[in-house]
Every structure is written in C-alpha cells, then in structure tokens.
Amino acid sequence: MAFSSSTDSPSITIMVCINEALTDDELRSVLAKLESQRDKEVFGLVCKRWLHLQSTERKRLSARAGPHMLRKMAARFYRVLELDLSQSISRSFYPGVTDSDLRVIADGFKCLRLLNLHNCKGQQIKVLDINKCSNIGDSGVSSVSMACSSSLKTLKLLDCYKISDESVLSLARFCKNLETLVIGGCRDISDASIKLLAVSCKSNLKNLRMDWCLNISDSSLCCILARCRNLEVLNIGCCEEVTDVAFQGLNGRGDTELSLKFLKVSNCPKVTVAGIAMVLDKCETLEYLDVRSCPYITKAGCEEGGLRFPERCKVNFTGSLAEPEVLLCEWTRSASAGQNL
Structure with missing residues (x-):
C-alpha cells in the first residue's frame, strides 16, 4: 500500500509505502x-x-466448538483472553463441546482467562484435568459442575489457587457421581465444603487428594472416613491441623472395614502412632502408607506400639518429600482409566 504526495513542482511525485512508514x-x-x-x-x-x-490484538472470540477449527483459531488468535463457545439451547443438532475440544483449548490458548461453555451439551465429559491452571476460579468450576453434573467422574484442580469452598459446594450439589477429586494446593478450601462433599458423594468417591489444604482439620477427615465407604486413595499430606482425633470415629464403625489402599499422611506433625493404629484396625486392604516427616511416627515407634500392617502394605517412613513416588505411580497405572491421582 502506498500514498502519493505532490510537491510544488508538478513533475515530481513522492510515493510513500504505509507499511514502511x-x-x-x-x-x-x-x-x-x-x-x-x-x-x-x-x-x-x-x-x-x-x-x-x-x-x-483480538481479546475476545466467539466460535463453535470442534478440534480442527479450534486449532486454527488458536494458531491465529493466540492472545485471546475470552473464548465464548456458548450455544443456543434450540440448536439440538449440534453435538456440543467434547474432551478433544477442551484438550485443544488447554494446549492452544495460552493466555485464556475466561471460557464460556453455556449450553454446550457437556453431559458426556467424564474427565477434566485443569491442574495448575492458576487463573481458573470458582465461577468456572461451578459452571462445569452444573453442565456436566451427570457425567463428570474425575476432576483435577491441583494448585488452582483461586479455587475455594464455592467450587467444592457446587460439586457436592451437582456432581454426585464424582469418583476422583484432586484439590491439592487449594488452600482456601475448608472443612465446611469437604463435609458436604463427603455426604453427597459418599457412594462413589474413590480417590481424594487434598494435600496442602491447610484449612482442613479433623472434623472433615472424620466425616470422609465415616461416609465414603468406597474410598481407596486418600492424600492428606501437609494438612498440619489433622490429629489422631480424625481417626477416632473409626472405632464406632462396628465391623465395617475401610476400603483404603493408599494413604498418605506425610508431614502431618500432629498424627501419631495411635492414629495409624486406629486406621489399621479397620483397614486390611492397605497397600501403601506414607508417613514421611511425621515426627511422632517412626518404624521403631510402630514396632513398640505393636502395629501390624497388612502383608502387602509398603510403609514409607523416610526419604525426601520430593522423591519420586514410584509405588503411587505403579498403583495408579493399574487403576481404571481416569481414576489416577
């Protein structure tokens, strides 16, 4: 593109390219x-x-879903902040958003802050992994829980720092089929929402990871152990307010056994050998127990206390908290698809 500019002399014309200027x-x-x-x-x-x-420069984009089209849009509009995939409820012929769409969105739109999935027929979404998406907040999780209420079985929110009780309350209200929930590092979650989740999802919840949820205490853990009879994996590492009191309710379960296979209480300084003994009395299925950095739980202390671990149970007493959790990886690989933590 060029512009011409005439001087006083009619014989001279200056061409200026706007892209160069x-x-x-x-x-x-x-x-x-x-x-x-x-x-x-x-x-x-x-x-x-x-x-x-x-x-x-485009910050907001409205579009239809579909992985092929979304990849093209992500390549062109890679600085988009808001992506609107909402659909008219009357468009019954449209298949809606799928897991493939969400994978493209997560990988392609690096700057995305807001995702609107209103009326997107997300009823088929079973697994949603948004670990470490630090800008995901309660409004987004609440929208997903309502849209995917009947199908959602696995939700991973590791280190989503903006998640609070509001998200967990929404999951408890709508997603009663939830089997796996990862909320590790979500430090604004408290006992109130966890107790309601335990009641609502008691029949289906199998895997719960809430390490570094610093507001979690005995009351919510006691509720989880009492209500969630099918719980197989529980990670409460670094929940520093948890004490032996959390396990005292197990004494009132009669002959009912825990289904736990994996229990991680590493860096829970108030849990002692007595608390672990209460767990073992009600759990013969335990395969892995992590008690690293628990000052009152040592191998010698367990032997002195007469603790008897299940034959297949591997107990991790020592080692860095950052060491590779090989046993956990092996256990989760053998679990059903979408259920690993």
Missing part, C-alpha cells in the same frame, strides 16, 4: 480507534501484516 505500535493505535468489530475485520483484509496485527 508506520510501526506496529502505530498500526495498533489505528486499530484501537476502530469502533465496530466489522471495521476491525476489514482492517485485517488489507495485507498479511495487518491481518497478523488484527489477530494478535
């Missing part, structure tokens, strides 16, 4: 002054350079 920042300023979305789209039709600038 204007910097990217200046072109962005021009784009910012365009009020309508249509004008901004026309801006991108001028040339490839202008199209690239128009694409990178």
